[in-house]
Amino acid sequence: MYRSRTxxxxxxxLGLAAALATTVATPAYARPGHGQPTTAPTTAAAPTTGQVFxxxxxxxxxxxxxxxxxxxxxxxxxxxxxxxxxxxxxxPGTSLAAAVQIANREVxxxxxxxxxxxxxxxxRLADPQMRAAxxxxxxxxxxxxxxxxxxxxxxxxxxxxxxVQLDPVRLPARPVLVVEVDTATALPMGLDLxxxxxxxxxxxxxxxxxxxTSATASATSAGTTATGYWAxxxxxxxxxxxxxxxxxxxxxxxxxVGGFGLDGKVKVDAVQMPYLDKANQTYYPNQLLVHFNxxxxxxxxxxxxxxxxxxxxxxxxxxxxxxxxxxxxGGVYIPLANAILDALPTSWYTDDPDYxxxxxxxxxxxxxxINGAAGNGxxxxxxxxxxxx
Numbered sequence: 001m002y003r004s005r006t007x008x009x010x011x012x013x014l015g016l017a018a019a020l021a022t023t024v025a026t027p028a029y030a031r032p033g034h035g036q037p038t039t040a041p042t043t044a045a046a047p048t049t050g051q052v053f054x055x056x057x058x059x060x061x062x063x064x065x066x067x068x069x070x071x072x073x074x075x076x077x078x079x080x081x082x083x084x085x086x087x088x089x090x091x092p093g094t095s096l097a098a099a100v101q102i103a104n105r106e107v108x109x110x111x112x113x114x115x116x117x118x119x120x121x122x123x124r125l126a127d128p129q130m131r132a133a134x135x136x137x138x139x140x141x142x143x144x145x146x147x148x149x150x151x152x153x154x155x156x157x158x159x160x161x162x163x164v165q166l167d168p169v170r171l172p173a174r175p176v177l178v179v180e181v182d183t184a185t186a187l188p189m190g191l192d193l194x195x196x197x198x199x200x201x202x203x204x205x206x207x208x209x210x211x212x213t214s215a216t217a218s219a220t221s222a223g224t225t226a227t228g229y230w231a232x233x234x235x236x237x238x239x240x241x242x243x244x245x246x247x248x249x250x251x252x253x254x255x256x257v258g259g260f261g262l263d264g265k266v267k268v269d270a271v272q273m274p275y276l277d278k279a280n281q282t283y284y285p286n287q288l289l290v291h292f293n294x295x296x297x298x299x300x301x302x303x304x305x306x307x308x309x310x311x312x313x314x315x316x317x318x319x320x321x322x323x324x325x326x327x328x329x330g331g332v333y334i335p336l337a338n339a340i341l342d343a344l345p346t347s348w349y350t351d352d353p354d355y356x357x358x359x360x361x362x363x364x365x366x367x368x369x370i371n372g373a374a375g376n377g378x379x380x381x382x383x384x385x386x387x388x389x
Contacts, residue, residue: 050147051110051310052107052110052111052147052181052309052310053144053145053146053147053310055103055106055107055110056103056107056121056144056145056179056180056181056309057144057155057179058099058103059087059099059100059103059121059144059179060142060143060144060156060157060178060179061142061157061161062095062096062099062100063076063087063096063123063142063177063179064141064142064156064157064158064159064161065096065157065159065161066091066094066096067139067140067142067159068159068160072091072094072096073139073159075090075091076090076091076123077134077140077177080123080124080125080177081125081131081134081135084122084123084124084182085122085123085124086119086121086122086182087100087104087119087121087122087123087179088100088101088104088119088121089119090123100121103121104119104120104121107120107121107181108120110310110312111181111186111190111310111311111312111313111314112190112193112312112313112314112315112316112317113186113189113190113193113313113314114189114193117189118185118189119182119185120181120182120185120186121179121180121181121182122179122180122181122182123142123177123178123179123180124177124178124180124249125175125176125177125178126143126171126172126175126176126177126178126246126247127171127176127246129171130175130176131175133174133175134175138174138175139159140174140175140176140177141156141157141158141164141166141172141174141175141176141177142156142157142176142177142178142179143155143156143157143166143176143177143178143179143247144178144179144180145178145179145180145247145248145249145308145309146168146245146247147309147310151168151245152168153165153166153167153168154166154167154168154245154247156176168245168246168247169245169246170246171246172246176247178247178249180249180309181309181310183250183251183252183307183308183309184250184252184274186252186307186309186311187252187254187272187307188272189313190307190311190313190316191254191270191272191313193313193314193317194270194313194316194317194320195270197317197321198268198317198320198321201321201325202265202325203265203266203267203268203320203321203324203325204267204268205267205268205269205294206259206261206267206269206291206293206294206295226388227387227388228385228386228387228388229291229292229293229385229386229388230292230293230364230383230384230385230386231288231289231290231291231292231293231364231383231384231385231386232288232289232290232292232300232362232363232364232366232381232382232383232384233286233287233288233289233381233382233383233384234285234286234287234288234289234379234380234381235284235285235286235380235381235382236282236283236284236369236379236380237273237276237282237283237285237377237378237379237380238280238281238282238283238377238378238379239276239279239280239377240279240280240377248308249308250277251306251307251308251309252272252274252306252307252308253272253273253274253276253304253305253306253356254270254271254272254273254304254305254306254307255270255271255272255273255289255302255303255304255305256268256269256270256302256303256305256320256340257269257270257271257289257290257300257301257302258300258301258302258303258324258336258337258339258340259290259294259295259296259297259299259300259301259336260295260296260297260329260333261294261295261296262294262295262296263296264296264329265329266324266325266327266336266339267294267295268320268324268340269291271287271289273285273287273304288384288386289302289362289381290302290362291386292364293386296329297333298363298364298365299333299361299362299363300336300361300362300363301335301336301337301340301358301359301360301361301362302337302358302359302362303337303340303341303355303357303358304355304356304357304358304359305354305355305356306354306356307354308354310354311354316344316354319343319344320340320343322343323339323340323342323343324336324339324340324343327339333361335360335361337358337359337360341355341358357377362381364383365383366381366383367381367382367383368380368381368382
């Protein structure tokens, strides 16, 4: 059974690791165009807490009301038992369809995504064990994923509109359908926005920056030779079990990989980890996480994050640009993970955080098993040489 890919800060899943015998300095922050260091910039304002939940909760009531119609129930329920249902395709021409159309635009706005983006609202079965009861004709309750994992109850709705309070820990005997954001669709949209905006501000992909740098400059990068370049490959990764409410669905994991580009400016790459499905299961992705061909120094930092439905990508990229444009290359590597973390709104660390954990000072020679700082996860990395064509 698939459980959430949502990992809480209070039980950090993957850790601060790969400490090298390398001298690093405390980051110096300065206003763009000024040489004097100052305090770290104020972070971008966080989106209103629960904004996405207020939308999905409203649609949960709409779906529950629609299920009062036996014909609609006989169309929707079997579809959901097979796979999550795109609510934009459910019951066309009805009041539910109109409500979903409005709600989808609101969700795109709440997540800082283009208004022309894909449909993000979906309906899924809360737990596969509930399928048998639905097959016997049971009428399900409908709920939405709350933004607060510490909630003492979950509100679900009867087809009559009556609210029912459910235990967030104990799986209910009655089947439940869940309205949520399709994070598998939202994340690529968000990362495209992230990459485009960072690049437009001169702090995008280090590899892309290296491609536009002269051949002479490229030859002096930390990880490049005449025949290729060095990268860090994740050969295995595992996260520990985290007790989650039964209502939680899948989240999508991504990493912000930061270092100094060949031009001395901060560069950030976004790397997705779509395979990270289950806790206490080892994955062997052989995924390249850090590409050193675009870096001035033989060091990079990694901040792991997730989208479990409420991540606002516009707020994230604004915060990153505000913070990272102020960092000055003083001729020695300074950790960028702290600057990235300082840029995040504080609400992303509480209730339903989007931050997972960080790795500092990964180098092109980093290898072996790296345990998490909290002992809740680990990954194995190895140097990998990417040969030129």
